[in-house]
Amino acid sequence: MAEASFRSRSNRFLVELDRERTVAELDYRAFRAEAARCAEALRARGLEAGQRLALLLSNGPQWLIAAYAGIQLGAVLVPLDARLDPAGQASLLAHCGALHLVTDGPVWRRLEAALEAPLRAALVVRPLSDLQQPAEDWDQALPVAPPPLEADSSRSRDDLAAIVYSSGTSGRPKGCLLSHGNYLSQLEALANAFPLEEDDVYLSILPSNHAIDFMCGFLVPLLCGARIVHLRTLRPEWIVDALKTQRVTHLAAVPALLSAIERNLKDRLSGLERLPAAGLRGLRRLNELLTERQPRPWLSRTLLQPIHQALGGRLRTIFAGGAPVPVETARFLYGLGIPVAIGYGQTEAGTVITVNRLTPFRAETVGPPLEGVEVKIHEPDAEGRGEVWVRGPNVFQGYLDDPELSAEAFAGGGWLKTGDLGAFDSTGHLCLVGRKKHMIVTPGGKNVYPEELEAKLTGLDVEELAVLPSHSIWPSAPGEHEGLVLVARPRDSKGWFEEVVRRNRRLPAYLRLAGVLIRETPFPKTTSLKLKRHELAEELATRPRADLRRLS
Amino acid sequence: MSEATLSRVLTLAGGRFTRPVSELGPDDDLFESLGIDSVQALELLSDLERAFGVDLPDYELAEVRSFRDLAERIAARQ
Numbered sequence: 001m002a003e004a005s006f007r008s009r010s011n012r013f014l015v016e017l018d019r020e021r022t023v024a025e026l027d028y029r030a031f032r033a034e035a036a037r038c039a040e041a042l043r044a045r046g047l048e049a050g051q052r053l054a055l056l057l058s059n060g061p062q063w064l065i066a067a068y069a070g071i072q073l074g075a076v077l078v079p080l081d082a083r084l085d086p087a088g089q090a091s092l093l094a095h096c097g098a099l100h101l102v103t104d105g106p107v108w109r110r111l112e113a114a115l116e117a118p119l120r121a122a123l124v125v126r127p128l129s130d131l132q133q134p135a136e137d138w139d140q141a142l143p144v145a146p147p148p149l150e151a152d153s154s155r156s157r158d159d160l161a162a163i164v165y166s167s168g169t170s171g172r173p174k175g176c177l178l179s180h181g182n183y184l185s186q187l188e189a190l191a192n193a194f195p196l197e198e199d200d201v202y203l204s205i206l207p208s209n210h211a212i213d214f215m216c217g218f219l220v221p222l223l224c225g226a227r228i229v230h231l232r233t234l235r236p237e238w239i240v241d242a243l244k245t246q247r248v249t250h251l252a253a254v255p256a257l258l259s260a261i262e263r264n265l266k267d268r269l270s271g272l273e274r275l276p277a278a279g280l281r282g283l284r285r286l287n288e289l290l291t292e293r294q295p296r297p298w299l300s301r302t303l304l305q306p307i308h309q310a311l312g313g314r315l316r317t318i319f320a321g322g323a324p325v326p327v328e329t330a331r332f333l334y335g336l337g338i339p340v341a342i343g344y345g346q347t348e349a350g351t352v353i354t355v356n357r358l359t360p361f362r363a364e365t366v367g368p369p370l371e372g373v374e375v376k377i378h379e380p381d382a383e384g385r386g387e388v389w390v391r392g393p394n395v396f397q398g399y400l401d402d403p404e405l406s407a408e409a410f411a412g413g414g415w416l417k418t419g420d421l422g423a424f425d426s427t428g429h430l431c432l433v434g435r436k437k438h439m440i441v442t443p444g445g446k447n448v449y450p451e452e453l454e455a456k457l458t459g460l461d462v463e464e465l466a467v468l469p470s471h472s473i474w475p476s477a478p479g480e481h482e483g484l485v486l487v488a489r490p491r492d493s494k495g496w497f498e499e500v501v502r503r504n505r506r507l508p509a510y511l512r513l514a515g516v517l518i519r520e521t522p523f524p525k526t527t528s529l530k531l532k533r534h535e536l537a538e539e540l541a542t543r544p545r546a547d548l549r550r551l552s
Numbered sequence: 553m554s555e556a557t558l559s560r561v562l563t564l565a566g567g568r569f570t571r572p573v574s575e576l577g578p579d580d581d582l583f584e585s586l587g588i589d590s591v592q593a594l595e596l597l598s599d600l601e602r603a604f605g606v607d608l609p610d611y612e613l614a615e616v617r618s619f620r621d622l623a624e625r626i627a628a629r630q
Contacts, residue, residue, distance in 0.1 A: 106611035235594045
């Protein structure tokens with residue numbers, strides 16, 4: 001597939017920006033030539049088919065060049081998180097057994113002293129200081145005239161393509177084994193659901209080691225012959241700037257990033273002087289009505305021209321997932337004519353399980369299953385809610401060197417137990433309610449999901465919030481009622497507490513909060529910005545119960 | 553690094569996130585004492601770049617914990 005795209009295409013493939021400055025541009029042929037150089041450098045340093053190649057660097061052309069070179073050599077890619085602490089990175093490197101590493105200067109500066117196992121070679125992109133063996137400067141290690149790049153033909157669909165560590169918070173490394181067949185099935189289904197054109201531009205801002213960016217921000221554009229833009233800085237003002245200057249059509253974002261874009265857009269909206277505020281509100285309302293059933297990009301761009309101009313005028317879809325997407329944020333963006341395709345996935349399921357197709361826009365769901373992916377609700381309760389089980393060619397092969405955990409992941413018949421609870425609505429869209437292990441059973445026998453309650457509190461004027469069962473913070477006496485506690489990190493604004501009181505009164509009795517605990521510091525999160533509930537509860541355990549502001 | 557750089561960093565950080573400068577100590581964890589996450593810290597880097605006329609790449613944040621660390625990074629680039 002990829003071969004065909006290289007022969008026929010001479011358009012730009014990769015663009016790298018450092019703020020407003022373009023620092024690298026590669027067309028498809030140049031990309032392939034760079035991959036040939038990288039493959040030769042790795043081959044000469046002993047990398048063979050079936051061996052592991054670790055990628056530990058920030059997003060940029062070299063990430064994709066090295067990944068492509070690794071695939072061509074038949075190596076198993078191990079994408080690691082460049083924002084993890086050095087000890088964590090070193091431990092995963094040792095766990096996966098990689099002897100070859102492609103990294104960058106800032107990562108290597110911290111990692112070098114923390115390494116647990118020796119490496120055979122480390123290619124360092126833009127080193128920050130002098131390098132010592134086995135580390136070498138990428139620019140100098142890559143040969144000028146490599147032999148032509150030939151794909152290793154011994155690999156089949158069943159062979160291992162990558163080991164991807166899922167962002168579990170338990171501390172036990174979970175290296176998901178994904179085959180070429182896993183990737184190819186996802187790639188085909190995604191490219192069918194969201195085909196990219198050759199003049200489409202994908203802005204890659206989620207880390208490339210993250211399954212979403214690896215799939216949507218590398219494999220799909222490569223297959224479709226589209227362009228990928230990388231940024232050296234992820235400050236919201238430069239992301240919005242790049243949308244405009246690069247005329248971006250697609251991007252993927254996690255909710256935290258989506259909220260940052262929302263904040264930035266709201267600031268810009270308040271600064272737009274060409275339209276009186278009331279007129280703009282009217283046009284937004286009109287756009288919302290006219291795009292209720294399906295997105296109409298041309299219409300939205302015409303109605304809301306000043307906004308779309310500020311975003312480059314071509315933005316077609318933002319893929320959102322990785323954590324629950326706030327409905328308000330998705331609606332705000334959709335209302336401006338920027339469709340947000342909310343999806344749901346897991347590394348264990350090869351990335352995407354369900355995704356919204358936007359006809360119509362359904363912000364409160366994660367969409368219907370992706371083509372070829374079977375999804376069922378296991379043992380649904382009276383409301384149709386149960387654990388989401390997944391089966392199909394996308395489902396992973398198990399966890400590296402952990403037969404026990406691998407066995408736990410599967411039910412009989414090839415079904416992957418996701419650990420997520422959800423229900424299908426009448427139109428076949430999946431609605432997630434929470435993680436199975438977070439579920440709380442009330443004294444009345446009702447199941448409560450903290451995530452469901454958090455969703456009911458979106459839009460509250462606080463920096464962050466989380467709902468925890470009181471027993472996860474403080475041990476409770478036998479028979480004592482288990483209350484739900486809202487943990488909030490307030491802003492300077494007032495009135496949010498009264499709003500909590502108001503909304504709490506409107507909730508059904510079994511869902512009501514017992515009290516509010518104020519925390520001034522940011523909540524503990526994984527590097528992909530998922531809340532670490534267990535750690536938050538542990539940190540709060542030192543607080544006296546008297547700190548709880550009762551709501552009843 | 554001069555004390556003037558450090559005190560300017562504290563003033564700018566306090567100003568952006570509306571914290572009284574008197575409550576910020578040079579060796580405090582800046583994320584904790586300002587109550588900010590990594591995305592907000594990037595916004596602070598932009599302010600500091602403008603104020604000091606230096607480039608501060610995102611990766612500098614990875615090794616910064618305290619206000620003093622941050623001031624040292626700025627001084628090294630001046």
